[in-house]
Amino acid sequence: MAVRLLLASVLVGSVSAQFPRACTHAGALKSQTCCPVWEQDGSVCGERSGRGSCQSVVGPQTPGYSGRDFRMAWPSSFYRRLCVCNGPFSGFDCSECKEGYRGPRCQWRRLTVRRALHEMGWAERRRFVNRLVLAKTTISQRYVILVSRNTSEAGSPTFRNASVYDVCTWVHYVAAKPIKTKDDPNFAHMGPAFAVWHRRYLLFFEKEMRHLTGDEGFFLPYWNWTLSPTCDICTDGLMGRNGPSGTLLPPSPFANWETLCTYDGGDEENFHLICPGPIEGKTLLMRNPGKDRRADRLPPASDIWKCLQIRQFDSFPFNQYAPFSFRNSIEASLGSLQFELLYKTTDQALDCCILQAKGLKPMDLNGLSDPYVKVHLLPGACKGNKLKTRTVRNSLNPVWNETLTYHGLTQEDMARKTLRISVCDEDKLSHNDFIGETRVPLRKLRANQRKHFNMVLERPPPLAFIHQQ
Structure with a gap:
């Protein structure tokens, strides 16, 4: 029951958290009502045609505007009366059909069959790319985006025009912003709604593309990456090639695409800031397959x-x-590791207290792991600077509470060295398996002050990066 309730709140509170253009004028915001007129019959929510009606969607105990996070009380943070659609009808004005229905009265059931990019002919691929470009260059007539320097101030929202494509990316941007910290679950990731939320998000994207193109048969094709060891859709004719820095190269039409809401005022932990920086001209699209240490490859x-x-x-x-x-x-979570570091200047010693790990990736056939932690200093990979903990058997949440100490570290060493902490799975019958790692530049430590870390494990960086350490 708890999972179902969480899924419901996430789906309503984030994928549905768009702002129809018709509901962002002063009157709608003041009355907290988003019940547009359906143009075809001239009635609110298409009520004359039996499509829906304007109703209160909150009770007397429903919270109003949340100064901490407007997503928590969506839609009552902005609207307390919405169009409630009947039967197969949907949309902010009940003008649309629910997913799987088509026709003027949404009376026909229709199954969308999505095909792989590899199965599409050259003309179909070209049409798909051209439609993405159209979505990026066409201002949405249906939605605007919220861009506020401080959403905790009730009554002071700011809305701006955005392209159809950017409206869709804004939805993901808002849902993925932190609730507590960027390492904790948010409305789109690290929780039960991950798969379901993204499914509904893609359905929203397809719906907006159908409105834009007038093609009721439009679908987002999928990519079967297991057919090739490299990114075989990263070509000029499809999703674009990238240069060494990750920027896309001409003649790809995506090479000059500017990203939306990439700057959060220098405070990624603060949800109150929604696109506070420049809307245009900040950064270009980046794609660098294999160079992201958090996900250096796609799963085979x-x-x-x-x-x-x-x-x-x-x-x-x-x-x-x-x-x-x-x-x-x-979601490919590797788990997290908690540890404490203390540099003692009088002893020239670095204490590495390995506390515990949580949610480690299972590496054995029994669904568990036999994890241990090893640490070593970079640069320098000699055996003398590698230390390790004991192994904890059959656990994904091991507790070590074990201190590993480096002696003879000077202030100069602390300024230039990095501590690499790796979590591995011991395998007596084969080679040990790497689970994940984290790195701490020792210059970040303050002498004689213990510092606690709770780090999400990552995959190792590319070999060239290691050689530079």
């Missing part, structure tokens, strides 16, 4: 098959630490 077919064998959709605690979880497996 064998990993996908393993995910599909997990019978339980999600498990307690329903976040990035959930074991035996299909949802957590497809």
